Amino acid sequence: MGEKLLMKGNEVIAEAALRAGCRCYFGYPITPQTEIAHYLAKKMPQVGGTFIQAESEIAAINMVYGAAGAGARVMTSSSSPGISLKQEGISYISGAELPAVIVNIVRCGPGLGGILPAQCDYFQAVKGGGHGDYKMVVLAPSSVQELYELTVEAFNIADRYRILTMIMGDGILGQMMETVEFRDEEEIIKVDKDWATTGTEMKRDHNTITSIYINPEVLEKHNQKLQAKYRKIEENEVRVETFNCDGADIIVAAYGTVARIIKNVIKMAEKEGIKVGLIRPITLWPFPVAAFEKYSEVPKAFLSVELNAGQMVEDVRLAVNGKRPVYFHGRMGGMLPTQKEILDKIKEIVKGD
Amino acid sequence: MAVVFKRPHALRDVPMHYCPGCTHGIIHRLIAEVLDELDIEGKTIGVSPVGCTYNNYEYFNCDMQQAAHGRAPAVATGIKRVHPDKVVFTYQGDGDLAAIGTAEIVHAATRGEKITTIFVNNAIYGMTSGQMAPTTLINQVTTTTPYGRKPELHGYPIRVCELLSTLDGAVFVERVSMHDIKNIMNAKKAIKKAFQVQIAGKGFSIVEVLSTCPTNWGKSPDEALKWLKDNMIPMYPLGNFKGKDLEV
Amino acid sequence: MAQQEIIISGFGGQGILSAGRLLAYAGMLEGKNVSWLPSYGPEMRGGTANCHVIISDDPIGSPILNSATTLMVMNGPSLDKFENIVESGGIIISDSSLVTRSPKRTDVKVYEIPATQMASDMGNLTYANIILLGKFLEVTGIISKEAFEQALRKVLPEKYHYMIPDEMKALEAGMKY
Numbered sequence: 011m012g013e014k015l016l017m018k019g020n021e022v023i024a025e026a027a028l029r030a031g032c033r034c035y036f037g038y039p040i041t042p043q044t045e046i047a048h049y050l051a052k053k054m055p056q057v058g059g060t061f062i063q064a065e066s067e068i069a070a071i072n073m074v075y076g077a078a079g080a081g082a083r084v085m086t087s088s089s090s091p092g093i094s095l096k097q098e099g100i101s102y103i104s105g106a107e108l109p110a111v112i113v114n115i116v117r118c119g120p121g122l123g124g125i126l127p128a129q130c131d132y133f134q135a136v137k138g139g140g141h142g143d144y145k146m147v148v149l150a151p152s153s154v155q156e157l158y159e160l161t162v163e164a165f166n167i168a169d170r171y172r173i174l175t176m177i178m179g180d181g182i183l184g185q186m187m188e189t190v191e192f193r194d195e196e197e198i199i200k201v202d203k204d205w206a207t208t209g210t211e212m213k214r215d216h217n218t219i220t221s222i223y224i225n226p227e228v229l230e231k232h233n234q235k236l237q238a239k240y241r242k243i244e245e246n247e248v249r250v251e252t253f254n255c256d257g258a259d260i261i262v263a264a265y266g267t268v269a270r271i272i273k274n275v276i277k278m279a280e281k282e283g284i285k286v287g288l289i290r291p292i293t294l295w296p297f298p299v300a301a302f303e304k305y306s307e308v309p310k311a312f313l314s315v316e317l318n319a320g321q322m323v324e325d326v327r328l329a330v331n332g333k334r335p336v337y338f339h340g341r342m343g344g345m346l347p348t349q350k351e352i353l354d355k356i357k358e359i360v361k362g363d
Numbered sequence: 364m365a366v367v368f369k370r371p372h373a374l375r376d377v378p379m380h381y382c383p384g385c386t387h388g389i390i391h392r393l394i395a396e397v398l399d400e401l402d403i404e405g406k407t408i409g410v411s412p413v414g415c416t417y418n419n420y421e422y423f424n425c426d427m428q429q430a431a432h433g434r435a436p437a438v439a440t441g442i443k444r445v446h447p448d449k450v451v452f453t454y455q456g457d458g459d460l461a462a463i464g465t466a467e468i469v470h471a472a473t474r475g476e477k478i479t480t481i482f483v484n485n486a487i488y489g490m491t492s493g494q495m496a497p498t499t500l501i502n503q504v505t506t507t508t509p510y511g512r513k514p515e516l517h518g519y520p521i522r523v524c525e526l527l528s529t530l531d532g533a534v535f536v537e538r539v540s541m542h543d544i545k546n547i548m549n550a551k552k553a554i555k556k557a558f559q560v561q562i563a564g565k566g567f568s569i570v571e572v573l574s575t576c577p578t579n580w581g582k583s584p585d586e587a588l589k590w591l592k593d594n595m596i597p598m599y600p601l602g603n604f605k606g607k608d609l610e611v
Numbered sequence: 612m613a614q615q616e617i618i619i620s621g622f623g624g625q626g627i628l629s630a631g632r633l634l635a636y637a638g639m640l641e642g643k644n645v646s647w648l649p650s651y652g653p654e655m656r657g658g659t660a661n662c663h664v665i666i667s668d669d670p671i672g673s674p675i676l677n678s679a680t681t682l683m684v685m686n687g688p689s690l691d692k693f694e695n696i697v698e699s700g701g702i703i704i705s706d707s708s709l710v711t712r713s714p715k716r717t718d719v720k721v722y723e724i725p726a727t728q729m730a731s732d733m734g735n736l737t738y739a740n741i742i743l744l745g746k747f748l749e750v751t752g753i754i755s756k757e758a759f760e761q762a763l764r765k766v767l768p769e770k771y772h773y774m775i776p777d778e779m780k781a782l783e784a785g786m787k788y
Binding site for chain 2: 060069070209
């Protein structure tokens with residue numbers, strides 16, 4: 011590991027992308043993620059890379075399509091309203107099986123909403139905001155160090171499976187500064203992109219990148235192939251942190267910024283004699299079902315705490331599969347739950363039976 | 364025996380799906396001949412649009428990407444920035460380029476992306492069966508202007524070459540037509556020059572090709588060519604708008 | 612000290628966010644875990660600005676503070692807004708050149724320093740935040756002067772390094788006040 015640095019989350023994402031060998035970035039300004047663009051606008055020319063401030067989010071994601079299809083490691087970043095605009099491109103990239111990384115520093119909605127932290131785009135990210143039966147890998151870091159490590163990993167996952175990988179954070183993670191230690195060298199997987207459009211040089215048949223299959227039998231086969239790939243990712247790429255779960259009275263499910271608040275709550279609850287566990291999904295898709303199955307005999311219940319009206323809680327319920335009650339506590343609009351209000355909710359559940 | 368006519372190498376030996384009398388096939392051939400003559404097939408990457416030519420990636424021997432509706436110039440930008448030494452072209456219709464993809468074409472042009480766009484203008488949507496295009500003429504009947512295109516209801520046709528030639532990044536802009544042999548030969552010259560402009564690194568180049576749609580116009584191929592000549596050319600004058608004298 | 616939780620608040624343009632960054636950087640150089648979280652919004656200058664800084668021996672949970680061990684304020688509205696979330700036994704450091712009232716709390720230690728006036732007397736208004744930080748360093752003892760100077764070198768762009776000796780004088784003036 012190298013020197014310890016104090017850096018903003020957004021800048022760390024940008025630096026991590028460069029370290030992962032990303033030399034193409036296409037984006038459009040939107041708060042609260044614009045530092046990613048500032049950083050790369052400065053650095054890309056120094057490393058011979060491409061930075062384009064596109065005319066729109068739609069253009070940016072389609073530049074990603076072109077560059078990924080041409081074999082490059084490529085990234086775009088935005089925040090919720092911009093990610094909505096990118097959904098068309100996300101679906102096409104998924105259909106054409108192109109590897110790329112997309113960052114969503116989520117802000118609160120709907121509509122123009124506000125710029126403060128939220129997790130209201132969970133459904134959009136993990137259930138498919140665009141059309142068609144597709145999935146993208148969704149990574150949810152909860153510290154600046156993890157933003158770095160998972161951004162590098164996102165490029166590897168994307169290349170390994172020819173899939174779109176999303177880093178989903180919020181304004182707190184993007185704007186906060188924390189200590190980060192970069193590795194001297196990144197582990198970058200090497201894959202042969204023999205499918206990419208690099209020019210035939212008259213030495214091979216032409217490569218084509220497409221998502222259109224007019225013949226229904228062919229399109230069904232293509233979908234089956236995609237689904238088989240998604241099952242493989244579910245087997246191999248689940249990431250989860252379980253904290254304080256053995257012997258816990260109640261287990262909280264939370265990701266990203268909220269998981270950090272829960273860690274404080276765990277300490278407060280301990281003083282009151284309640285043992286609270288935390289299951290923190292790091293991959294929101296594939297969802298860490300096994301971790302919930304493992305602890306489904308927890309004495310009291312599960313509680314999903316989110317910055318939305320109740321989205322991940324649906325996946326928690328599916329994973330717990332009726333074995334224990336699953337409660338929800340959430341705040342919206344950029345409001346954050348206080349540690350005390352979460353503790354009160356926990357006490358209410360624990361004492362409630 | 365001397366070969367006097369053959370398929371250009373850059374054109375694949377597959378049947379095309381276009382309607383009888385449609386000029387897309389000719390335009391494809393002109394592009395393929397240019398790729399052969401400039402010996403660039405192996406370093407060319409084309410981008411197919413959405414519309415009648417959605418799957419023309421199957422007709423060219425060079426590498427191809429298929430883009431979402433209107434986004435071909437953005438996709439081409441991504442490709443070209445990864446491979447600046449390669450030749451990148453988009454093939455787009457009037458709905459793709461001048462309606463849903465207006466922002467992408469204008470900004471690719473103004474950035475001076477070193478790509479070439481072949482813009483096929485037949486004044487109607489073909490694939491989706493004959494709706495009004497941004498280039499549909501005044502009083503022209505389409506399935507969504509059944510009483511004719513009325514300016515007060517549907518606005519006016521867009522002249523793409525005139526619009527784009529105001530942009531500094533667009534360095535070669537020319538409008539050609541498919542209505543007779545002489546004009547087809549002119550079209551090929553323009554397409555060739557547009558690719559040469561790209562290879563010389565000068566900036567964005569576009570050739571607008573006036574074309575027919577006998578099926579959706581409800582005309583025979585012959586009548587369609589005449590209709591193009593009599594009605595489209597007065598609205599869309601042929602000629603070079605920019606870059607005629609560029610050294611390439 | 613297990614954990615120092617600091618809120619710094621004032622107008623945009625007073626160096627609120629950079630004061631927080633300096634503390635966090637110096638804390639990191641002292642081997643602590645640190646986090647810095649700005650209020651972020653459309654206002655670049657002149658609006659309200661605050662940041663949350665945590666300096667801790669332990670890994671940091673939430674970077675968002677619901678209460679603070681130290682409050683540093685550089686305008687009146689900030690004192691009104693945050694006075695009540697300071698923990699009992701905590702610290703309020705106030706720029707009394709700009710904050711016209713004294714804190715009402717009697718269960719916290721209060722330091723009122725005319726930092727903006729002192730900075731003006733030193734010939735550079737931008738030292739006011741450094742003067743207040745000097746008091747923080749003196750009272751808490753968690754960051755050495757050496758670490759602070761080192762942090763200045765890391766945080767300030769090179770073209771401003773010539774100001775560091777004067778910044779350190781401002782720091783000492785705050786410590787001594």
